[in-house]
Amino acid sequence: MTKEACVYAHGLVKRFGELRAVDGIDLQVGQGEIFGVLGPNGAGKTTMLKMLATLLRIDAGQARVFGVDVAREPHRVRQLVGVTGQYASVDEDLTATENLWLFGRLHGLRAADARATAKDLLGQFGLEEAANRPISQFSGGMRRRLDLAASLITRPPLIFLDEPTTGLDPRTRGQMWETIRGLVADGCTILLTTQYLDEADQLADRIAVIDHGRKVAEGTPDELKTSVGSSTLQLELAPGADQDLARQVVWRVVGREPVLTPESGRMNVPLETADGAADVLIGLRQAGVTITAVSVAKPSLDEVFLTLTGHDTGDADEAGETVRDEPFLEVR
Amino acid sequence: MSTVATAGAPAGIQVRTPAVDAATAVARARPHVSIGETVSQTFSMAWRALKKMRRNPEQFFDVTLQPLLFTAMFAYIFGGAISGSPTKYLPMLIPGIVAQTVLTTCMSTGVQLREDMEKGVFDRFKALPIARIAPLAGPMVADLVRYLIAAGLTFVMGVIIGYRPGGGVLGVLGAIVLAIFTGWALAWVFTFIGTIARNARSVQGISMLILFPLTFLSNAFVPVSTLPRALADFVRVNPVSHLVSASRDLANLGVISGEAGWTVLAGLVVIAIFAPLSVYSYKRHI
Numbered sequence: 194m195t196k197e198a199c200v201y202a203h204g205l206v207k208r209f210g211e212l213r214a215v216d217g218i219d220l221q222v223g224q225g226e227i228f229g230v231l232g233p234n235g236a237g238k239t240t241m242l243k244m245l246a247t248l249l250r251i252d253a254g255q256a257r258v259f260g261v262d263v264a265r266e267p268h269r270v271r272q273l274v275g276v277t278g279q280y281a282s283v284d285e286d287l288t289a290t291e292n293l294w295l296f297g298r299l300h301g302l303r304a305a306d307a308r309a310t311a312k313d314l315l316g317q318f319g320l321e322e323a324a325n326r327p328i329s330q331f332s333g334g335m336r337r338r339l340d341l342a343a344s345l346i347t348r349p350p351l352i353f354l355d356e357p358t359t360g361l362d363p364r365t366r367g368q369m370w371e372t373i374r375g376l377v378a379d380g381c382t383i384l385l386t387t388q389y390l391d392e393a394d395q396l397a398d399r400i401a402v403i404d405h406g407r408k409v410a411e412g413t414p415d416e417l418k419t420s421v422g423s424s425t426l427q428l429e430l431a432p433g434a435d436q437d438l439a440r441q442v443v444w445r446v447v448g449r450e451p452v453l454t455p456e457s458g459r460m461n462v463p464l465e466t467a468d469g470a471a472d473v474l475i476g477l478r479q480a481g482v483t484i485t486a487v488s489v490a491k492p493s494l495d496e497v498f499l500t501l502t503g504h505d506t507g508d509a510d511e512a513g514e515t516v517r518d519e520p521f522l523e524v525r
Numbered sequence: 526m527s528t529v530a531t532a533g534a535p536a537g538i539q540v541r542t543p544a545v546d547a548a549t550a551v552a553r554a555r556p557h558v559s560i561g562e563t564v565s566q567t568f569s570m571a572w573r574a575l576k577k578m579r580r581n582p583e584q585f586f587d588v589t590l591q592p593l594l595f596t597a598m599f600a601y602i603f604g605g606a607i608s609g610s611p612t613k614y615l616p617m618l619i620p621g622i623v624a625q626t627v628l629t630t631c632m633s634t635g636v637q638l639r640e641d642m643e644k645g646v647f648d649r650f651k652a653l654p655i656a657r658i659a660p661l662a663g664p665m666v667a668d669l670v671r672y673l674i675a676a677g678l679t680f681v682m683g684v685i686i687g688y689r690p691g692g693g694v695l696g697v698l699g700a701i702v703l704a705i706f707t708g709w710a711l712a713w714v715f716t717f718i719g720t721i722a723r724n725a726r727s728v729q730g731i732s733m734l735i736l737f738p739l740t741f742l743s744n745a746f747v748p749v750s751t752l753p754r755a756l757a758d759f760v761r762v763n764p765v766s767h768l769v770s771a772s773r774d775l776a777n778l779g780v781i782s783g784e785a786g787w788t789v790l791a792g793l794v795v796i797a798i799f800a801p802l803s804v805y806s807y808k809r810h811i
Contacts, residue, residue: 284646
């Protein structure tokens with residue numbers, strides 16, 4: 194293998210009518226990496242993944258997978274990439290074994306080999322007991338596992354995971370993470386999208402933050418965290434305190450825009466050094482803004498996100514419970 | 526920026542030979558699907574469709590009830606008026622009903638494809654290195670079973686209410702085979718509609734608009750000589766009329782007439798036009 198990246202994208206664009214769902218994204222994923230694409234709903238993550246997986250036409254720009262041009266040789270690309278979508282793409286009317294058998298056959302395995310592979314994968318993913326049950330009786334976690342198993346039939350060197358843990362409970366999420374790490378240990382490269390910051394933080398070697406179809410930042414989780422300052426001053430303003438005034442004070446003192454949650458009166462101030470905290474506090478005292486709680490912490494990816502995009506990721510907190518109903522196209 | 530190549534093996538797990546080797550996989554990836562692979566993939570897809578049929582027996586309602594009901598209904602309602610008695614009408618009617626039921630069956634091919642395409646599993650089919658025609662042609666191969674049931678049952682019902690085909694068993698079998706072929710060929714039209722329509726309901730709507738003129742503006746139920754001039758002209762070129770005439774010749778006389786030739790030709794033309802169109806439209810959809 195030459196130094197060519199596993200995934201190389203340059204100036205990728207996808208238009209849906211007026212909307213530029215993906216608006217000139219560059220991407221390079223190295224071999225053996227877990228690369229996380231982080232962004233809120235509708236940022237263009239899924240659209241980008243679908244273009245790289247030959248599922249959507251590339252309107253402009255270039256994409257290569259292991260040096261193979263995605264637009265020109267889609268059939269070759271399909272042999273190199275396993276795709277697991279946001280919602281389980283397995284056949285509801287078939288059993289787990291039948292699903293894997295069918296995909297094995299479609300991949301060109303002989304009937305007996307397809308059967309053996311199906312059995313093997315069901316064992317690896319802890320689905321033996323459910324092997325002959327129809328998928329309609331499967332839990333969300335079981336579906337995801339079966340879906341991932343279906344992507345591994347030919348052991349592709351590159352795997353795309355579109356929000357692999359959306360809608361899973363915390364325990365199943367942990368299991369999925371372990372499985373993903375295991376795949377990398379076996380020599381796979383992984384490109385995954387997620388809207389959960391802790392998922393990106395836990396799993397990814399590198400992260401690209403995407404918003405409104407553009408890449409707003411890229412780096413290791415640590416690099417991204419330091420980019421917003423080495424620490425964060427977390428303040429809770431007293432009820433009735435002048436929030437606007439507080440913002441102006443912070444701006445004057447440290448020259449940065451604080452991240453404000455108006456309802457709870459919480460304010461996060463990114464700092465170059467922890468020393469700056471004192472200056473902010475003195476400034477607020479002089480301006481007459483009352484504070485009920487103070488702490489200094491290392492910034493979380495959450496703050497990175499807010500700082501970079503100017504808005505929230507949405508529901509990063511209730512990871513397990515959220516169920517979204519827009520399965521395939523997250524772009525409107 | 527630079528990350529460790531082949532990172533990932535966490536501390537504590539001994540390094541083993543990677544099970545996945547990218548270089549080999551890239552070298553092995555072929556640029557195109559071969560004909561043999563296409564056929565095998567189509568049959569795998571047909572296997573899936575048959576499994577689904579077996580698990581959703583209500584899919585067989587149209588192909589079982591319609592032949593039974595329509596044969597009896599039409600025979601007793603129109604028989605007296607058109608041929609003097611229901612029994613005398615049967616040799617003319619039965620091949621007409623066969624054509625009609627087979628066409629209705631084609632329509633559900635398109636509707637079901639559309640429903641199927643909206644499911645998540647089609648996303649996987651699109652991402653697999655398989656021939657683009659396989660997901661379309663597979664269900665159509667499975668549908669041959671439905672055509673067989675529809676055509677066979679119509680003849681059985683006819684015999685029960687007094688139809689005695691003069692062409693004998695071979696003639697009837699010939700008529701059934703011809704009907705199945707025509708049904709399969711015309712199903713490509715509805716498959717195409719399935720790939721372009723917005724949803725299953727609109728497939729149904731568009732298909733009805735095509736189906737009704739095709740079946741009723743034919744010689745399936747009435748003699749052409751009774752029709753006004755302009756209508757008669759259309760009826761004579763309608764491929765369904767050729768199918769009906771050819772089936773009558775086969776089932777009633779045991780003769781393979783020129784009409785059979787026209788029917789096969791029309792079927793081949795339809796496949797030649799609509800199979801590539803369907804694949805093109807299916808590809809574009811992604």
